[in-house]
Each structure stands twice: as structure tokens, then as C-alpha cells.
Amino acid sequence: MNFSLKYLRFGENSILIEWPEAIQKKILMDIIQFKCSIEKNHNVESLKSSYNSLLIEFKDLKNFNKKIENLRKLYFDKKSAEIPNFYRWTIPVCYEEEFGIDLKRLEKKLELKKDQIISIHNSSNYIVYNIGFVPGFLYLGGLNKKIHFPRKESPLQNVLKGSVGIGGSQTGIYPQNSPGGWNIIGNSPINLFDPNNKPPCIIKSGDQVCFERISLEEHSKIKIDIELNKFKLKKIKYD
Amino acid sequence: MIDVISSGLFSTIQDLGRYNYECFGVPRSGNMDKFSGLLCNRILKNKDNCGVMEITMTGPKLKFRINTYICISGADMSPKINENHIKMDSVHKIKKGEILSFGKLNFGYRSYLAVKGGFLTKKILDSRSMFYPVTNEQKIKKGDEIYINSFNEDENFIQNFSYNYNNHFEQKIIYAYKGPEYCKLSQEQIKLLTSMEFTISNSNNRMAYQLNELLKNNIKPIITSLVLTGTVQLTPSGKLIILMRDNQTCGGYPRILQLNEESVNRLSQKHSGKKIKFQIIDY
Numbered sequence A: 001m002n003f004s005l006k007y008l009r010f011g012e013n014s015i016l017i018e019w020p021e022a023i024q025k026k027i028l029m030d031i032i033q034f035k036c037s038i039e040k041n042h043n044v045e046s047l048k049s050s051y052n053s054l055l056i057e058f059k060d061l062k063n064f065n066k067k068i069e070n071l072r073k074l075y076f077d078k079k080s081a082e083i084p085n086f087y088r089w090t091i092p093v094c095y096e097e098e099f100g101i102d103l104k105r106l107e108k109k110l111e112l113k114k115d116q117i118i119s120i121h122n123s124s125n126y127i128v129y130n131i132g133f134v135p136g137f138l139y140l141g142g143l144n145k146k147i148h149f150p151r152k153e154s155p156l157q158n159v160l161k162g163s164v165g166i167g168g169s170q171t172g173i174y175p176q177n178s179p180g181g182w183n184i185i186g187n188s189p190i191n192l193f194d195p196n197n198k199p200p201c202i203i204k205s206g207d208q209v210c211f212e213r214i215s216l217e218e219h220s221k222i223k224i225d226i227e228l229n230k231f232k233l234k235k236i237k238y239d
Numbered sequence B: 001m002i003d004v005i006s007s008g009l010f011s012t013i014q015d016l017g018r019y020n021y022e023c024f025g026v027p028r029s030g031n032m033d034k035f036s037g038l039l040c041n042r043i044l045k046n047k048d049n050c051g052v053m054e055i056t057m058t059g060p061k062l063k064f065r066i067n068t069y070i071c072i073s074g075a076d077m078s079p080k081i082n083e084n085h086i087k088m089d090s091v092h093k094i095k096k097g098e099i100l101s102f103g104k105l106n107f108g109y110r111s112y113l114a115v116k117g118g119f120l121t122k123k124i125l126d127s128r129s130m131f132y133p134v135t136n137e138q139k140i141k142k143g144d145e146i147y148i149n150s151f152n153e154d155e156n157f158i159q160n161f162s163y164n165y166n167n168h169f170e171q172k173i174i175y176a177y178k179g180p181e182y183c184k185l186s187q188e189q190i191k192l193l194t195s196m197e198f199t200i201s202n203s204n205n206r207m208a209y210q211l212n213e214l215l216k217n218n219i220k221p222i223i224t225s226l227v228l229t230g231t232v233q234l235t236p237s238g239k240l241i242i243l244m245r246d247n248q249t250c251g252g253y254p255r256i257l258q259l260n261e262e263s264v265n266r267l268s269q270k271h272s273g274k275k276i277k278f279q280i281i282d283y
Helices: A025-041 A064-076 A103-110 A114-122 A216-227 B034-043 B187-195 B261-268
Strands: A006-010 A014-018 A046-049 A053-057 A086-094 A126-131 A138-141 A156-159 A163-167 A170-173 A178-180 A183-187 A208-214 A234-238 B002-006 B010-014 B052-056 B061-064 B068-076 B092-094 B099-101 B107-115 B173-178 B198-204 B208-211 B231-234 B240-243 B255-259 B275-280
Touching: A006 A064, A014 A064, A025 A046, A025 A053, A025 A064, A025 A126, A086 A216, A103 A114, A103 A183, A114 A183, A114 A208, A138 A170, A208 A216, B034 B052, B034 B068, B034 B107, B034 B261, B173 B261, B187 B275, B255 B261
Parallel strands: A086 A208, B173 B275
Antiparallel strands: A006 A014, A014 A053, A046 A053, A086 A183, A086 A234, A126 A138, A126 A208, A156 A178, A163 A170, A163 A183, B002 B061, B010 B052, B052 B107, B061 B099, B068 B092, B068 B107, B173 B255, B198 B208, B198 B275, B208 B240, B231 B240, B231 B255
């Protein structure tokens, strides 16, 4: 399927392409398809995507109109480029009290039991729409409405690395210690971002993640296994 | 090797930055003032991507443990070797045991120190630019030892290297293209945006410069979209935020203007309290 796209000049050397304003899997997949096609056919400086846009930076943009014309043609022929395999990753999360510091408050306000919140959080597959905000932070779509919860009014100065939080209609994992305003319900021992690896993130836009409840003991064990390079994140291919 | 005796306010190693990792949320980083960063490397006949030291407001004290050549460009912080003041934008020989230090800030905000062959810190994701958590450290600190090569043989540098700062440090005007959400601004907002003088706030760093004056705003936030270095965002409270080299790769505030490269460099040389004025340019 083809969408009606807007092509805008953005700064000296970039073109911004916009899809309709919506958060939808089929838009994301169309963006990824087009992105792969551009990578294959154009020599570009950088290429990045978000929920409903793609930003292409060229070495120079002297021939703006010609470039747009070529991109339009390429869009209708985008299926010719191969797209990568997509995976669903299982992310272990410990929801015990010492990590899930805001669970009690959520129980009260949402009128749900802790186990219910966790089981709702565990029962969805979340699509990775984008990576940004800080290195390795996954923008996930698909949080069940029953556990939407507003952000804190004043953010915490230091949220622990691996913290799993809920902020409004979103859920996510803090890849490093950082300030943050989401409600923390658990912690994952995994590394989402490792600058010594290429690529530095194993999860990419278009992949899915799901969360799996683990105990405190399993959390410590996985931490040790990661240190020893013995841990592998579970993944399955999906279409 | 160089010993860092004291670090100055905020000194980092930078090069031209980190490309190809933005899709993982890694900022591009690199010299805030690319013009001055390139200039000192070129005067020393270094490659453009050689690591330089970016020095903010107050300078470090550095002891050289080998002989080499140095050049300092950008902000003038009264540099001296031992007790002798040295000229900006020119090549100086520095000998083993000598100390490079800085004094009063005369103009600008960021100084660039190049050494022959560049600072040889470890490259992470293809760049030496310091940015936590990509690099382990956010800035240079007292007691650090930084690896550089020694140069003993005399080299012929170009005398009177030709360059022109073109009002780089004084000019108030910041040139900007219309951003993707510029069209959502009201006539009144556009008038204020292009006629008012704005003051750089205390919140200014390598990630972003915020401005003091507010621009009354009722444009709604957008679905998290893509931004560039030099993007001017307008928050719901009317705050203007100009993204700089360590900018996040995406954001949800309307992007009303986009600075050109020259203006990002120029803004990098201004500190809190300095005034700027936007002038819109066409593509």
C-alpha cells in the first residue's frame, strides 16, 4: 500500500518525508521499506526514522527538485529493496518491591492488584517504533489502556539503569542511569545499549518486545551471566 | 602524553562527530564551533577529523611530557606557555615539561586546542567525541593523562595561514530557515520571532541552548519526530530551545526554525546573557 507523502526541505542538506499523522504498524513498516530502498539506491550522509517521518541528510542538496522527483519514483518502486528480518525479543523483568518502587501507588490509583498489573504488562507484544531520547531508549507502542498512567509531576533525578516504567500511554526501559518522570514498576538486568558493540543496540525499529516476569534471584543470575558474556536474549522471528 | 593538572570548567575531546548511529539514539556530537575546530587543525596541517580539545569559558592547565606543536583557535582565553603569552591561530612549539595554561576570557566562549597529529583518545563508534554514555567520561578531569604523539623534527607550517572569522564572535544575527512547523505559527508570533531580541539563558550546554524570552504559544506538540543540530523548538510554555551538537535525535516539540551551519558555530561562541536576533533566510 502507498501513502500520500509530504516532502519538505529541512535545513541546508536534509529532506524530511512525512506520512499521515498516526501511530500505526503499517505506516512504520512502509517507512522501513522506503528507508531500505533509499539506502540501496542513494548515497546519503545519514538516514533516520520516527513514527511517521523519515529524515534524509545528503552531502549536498544543490538539486533539491530533482532529488524529490527521484525519491517519489523510488517510493513507488520501494518493494524492490530487501528489508531485514524482524524479531520478537523476550525481555526479563523483575517486578519485586525493591525495583518496582511505584507499583504500590499504581495498585491504589488503578484499582488493580500488583499481579494483575504485571500480567497485563506481560501479555502484550510491543512494537519498537523508534530509538532515541537517550542512546538505546526504545519507543514502544501497544500498552494496554487499563494500565495507562500519567507521568510524575516532578521527575526523579536518578532513575536506575534497566528501570521499566509507565509514562502516560507508553512503557519503556531506561538504558542508563538518568533523570526520568515515568512510574517505575520493575527492572530488567539486560543491556539495551553497548557502545563497544557494532551495532550498539541489538533491537531495531520494527522489532517487537514482550516482557517476562523473573524473580530477584533470576535477576542477579542474569546480571552475572551478562558480565561473563554467557547470556543471550531470547528472540523469535516474526513476520 | 599530556598531564591534566586542572581541567577548566568543561573541557572535552571532540572531532567531527559520530555518524551512522543516530538510528540508535546516539547524537552526532563533534566540535560545537566547527569553524574554529577545523581552523586550528588546518593551521597545524592536521587532518580535519583529528581530535581537538574543546575548552569552555575557563581553560585547563596542561603539562606536556613530549615535544610537539600546538595551535589554539576560537575563543581567546589568554593562553600562555609557562609565563609567555602566545598568539591565537598560530603554530607554537611546546617542549617537554612546559605548561600550557589559560587566563582571562577576552572574547567568545569555546576555545579549540589542536596538537600535531591530534589527541589520540580511544575511538568509540568511530569517533573520539566525548559524550556519556557512549564514552565512559563526559569531560576531561584533573589527573587524566591524554596520549599524543611527539614531534621533534622542524616542520614548515604555512606562514600567515589565511582565514577570516567574519564577525564570528560579535554578530548578533542568527540565520535560520523555516522549520517544518513554521507554517503553524500565527502572524503575531512570526512578527515577534523575527523582531525581538532574545537572551541566551543559564541553561545552555552542548545539548541545547534555551532562550529567556517566551513566545506565547498554543501550537500542539507533534508525534515524536526527527530533529537536527540547529533545530529551534517551541515548547507548550512558549520556551524556545535551540538544539546543539549533542542533541537528542528526535523530539515532540514543534520545529519552527532551522539554523544554518554557520549560525550554529556562531551561537556556540555565545554564553548566557548574550543577545541574539533571528533572521529568516530562504532556501
